[in-house]
Amino acid sequence: MSNSYELHAEARERVGKGSARELRRNGKIPAVIYGDNKPPLSIALPYKEVTMKIHAGGFMTTIATIDVDGQKHRVLPKDYQLDPVRDFTMHVDFLRISKNTMVTVDVPVHFENEDECPGISRGGVLNIVRHTVEINCPANDIPEAFVADLTGLDLGDGIHISNINLPEGAEPTITDRDFTIATIASPAGLKSEDNAASDEDEATDDETPAEEAGEE
Helix, strand or coil, rough: CCEEEEEEEECCCCCCCHHHHHHHHCCEEEEEEECCCCEEEEEEEEHHHHHHHHCCHHHHHCCCEEEECCEEEEEEEEEEEEEECCCCCEEEEEEEEEEEEEEEEEEEEEEEEECCCCHHHCCEEEECCEEEEEEEHHHHCCCCEEECCCCCCCCCCEEEEHHCCCCCEEEEEECCCCCEEEEEECCCHHHHHHHHHHHHHHHHHHCCCCHHHCCC
């Protein structure tokens, strides 16, 4: 699991668009903490710290502790909004978590041992079907990433969810099939050569030798 971090926040007494705009002008971001059968808590967070966490990666799968005026809340980011023009962080939603909280998260997939992949050595291309896998798991055991091993894979081979080691208590949200994570695709040049060879074989099969024609 990714390393946790702590943020300091202030409780917000006023909410609404006007209050949110004022917060942003003062270098802060409006946010809400909800869940765990408790009332929502509106807070204000420092813009710079939150933006750095978002762009550092793993923001949506890392548990945080938010200190609100001395009271600490363990949370998991569930959503954030960016200004579509300026890429400015506008708002963040956090889910309160406890030891029994189950969450749905997207976990990134990392690929390793490309040097040990015969298909890539022959000119094949790693065709990534899913960069992340959505899973249900305990909030305290969110994996930082899944590792897909390319060792021994040849052209046309693939990696499926059954090839990924999932932590105990975690399961993919797609359960009705062994879905594909990635494949080793043949290079375009090799496909063209294979097609040409196939066409030649078919043409040879269609030709009737002159001797056979004369015997009829």
